Amino acid sequence: MTESVVGSGGELVLFWIIGPLMVVAALALLFARKPVHAAVGLIFVMIGMAFLYTALEAPFLGVAQVVVYTGAIMILFVFVLMLVGVDAADSVAETIKGQRWIAVALGAGLVAVLAGVVLTANLPPAAGLEEANTMTNPVGVAYEIFGSTVFALELVGVLLITAALGAITLTHKERLSAIRDQKATVRLRQRAYARGEGSQVLTPAPAPGVYALHNAADVPALDPEGNPIDISVPRVLRIRGQELAPADVDGHVAQIASGTFVQPVAPPVTDVRESHENEGGER
Amino acid sequence: MSLMHYLVLSGILFTIGAVTVLVRRNAILAFMGVELMLNSCNLALVAFSRVHGTLTGQVMAFYVMVVAAAEVVVGLAIIVSIYRARRTVSVDEPSLLRN
Numbered sequence A: 001m002t003e004s005v006v007g008s009g010g011e012l013v014l015f016w017i018i019g020p021l022m023v024v025a026a027l028a029l030l031f032a033r034k035p036v037h038a039a040v041g042l043i044f045v046m047i048g049m050a051f052l053y054t055a056l057e058a059p060f061l062g063v064a065q066v067v068v069y070t071g072a073i074m075i076l077f078v079f080v081l082m083l084v085g086v087d088a089a090d091s092v093a094e095t096i097k098g099q100r101w102i103a104v105a106l107g108a109g110l111v112a113v114l115a116g117v118v119l120t121a122n123l124p125p126a127a128g129l130e131e132a133n134t135m136t137n138p139v140g141v142a143y144e145i146f147g148s149t150v151f152a153l154e155l156v157g158v159l160l161i162t163a164a165l166g167a168i169t170l171t172h173k174e175r176l177s178a179i180r181d182q183k184a185t186v187r188l189r190q191r192a193y194a195r196g197e198g199s200q201v202l203t204p205a206p207a208p209g210v211y212a213l214h215n216a217a218d219v220p221a222l223d224p225e226g227n228p229i230d231i232s233v234p235r236v237l238r239i240r241g242q243e244l245a246p247a248d249v250d251g252h253v254a255q256i257a258s259g260t261f262v263q264p265v266a267p268p269v270t271d272v273r274e275s276h277e278n279e280g281g282e283r
Numbered sequence B: 001m002s003l004m005h006y007l008v009l010s011g012i013l014f015t016i017g018a019v020t021v022l023v024r025r026n027a028i029l030a031f032m033g034v035e036l037m038l039n040s041c042n043l044a045l046v047a048f049s050r051v052h053g054t055l056t057g058q059v060m061a062f063y064v065m066v067v068a069a070a071e072v073v074v075g076l077a078i079i080v081s082i083y084r085a086r087r088t089v090s091v092d093e094p095s096l097l098r099n
Helices: A009-031 A035-057 A059-083 A098-120 A138-147 A149-172 A184-195 A237-238 A252-258 A273-283 B004-023 B027-052 B056-086
Strands: none
Touching: A009 A035, A009 A138, A009 B027, A035 A059, A035 B027, A059 B004, A059 B027, A059 B056, A098 B004, A138 A149, A149 B004, A149 B027, A149 B056, A273 B004, B004 B027
16 A cells, blocks of 8 residues: 555544544435435535545535535435425335345445555555646636536536426426316315315315414314314314314313313403593592 | 545445445435435545646546536436326335336
């Protein structure tokens, strides 16, 4: 193994702080139950990568890494995660038997091969980039990109436009039926009601909550007899089973639900005009 | 410091990404594994750029970044359209061509 030493001791410290943290964050991809946690881990890895680029005398790439990867790509990932449902849990059932262990074995083999190659490689002594970065790193990279690889740059431009168009085409949804306006929606609703399907009432469903006592969205409204009205709770909460029974709510709502509520006696009303006159007299 | 450090870190991250692609069933997670592999390759390219004292490796890493951005856009669009059609993001479910 040839040592290709360059850089300062501070860089070594930086590497040994960031490197292990990056590996731990990357392991979140393998072990996190929720995709969002894995995404956060990957964002951490990418920011750490930007640090390392800067330490490797490539500040332009460090900035581009933050802008492109953390700023654009990971936001896109998180956005799609939100779109397809954050709760979409990963199924743990194996389709191919023993696939996980085969994958881990392959990974261990890959580490062994890569480590063997890296540790036995006969690298030239590291040259460092002081000379190449004399005009500052971004300028040097720009000379390289727009000088010797300008054709590749134009190809990449074509690729980007094609990718954007492809994404638009892939996610474009053809409208199969006419847009339903308010009138048509009401008609459909009335017909469903006449058939005995759909909503139980023609009017909008009653609002959740017992006003003046409890107005959270997960508490059903009470009808005049004190029974809960299920359709008043939003459908999503009902499906998720997050609806509360009135008896679970503390205070007056539970008392109403159990029939033990006693209407408090109102304090005797004093004559308003009289009290006003008194106030005036005091002034 | 030895630039070997960076190459070893790059290899470890590449392996984690590869195992993620092989193990995880969620298409988005598998895709994140691909991103991690691309990133670790970039790290190796930048480290080699420093070994050789030229900026070519950095330019290659730059192109990898741009192509990765294009690839992510198309890949996520495919995942979204599959999700719309089949209501799943698992890589096992869409097996219409099996029989």
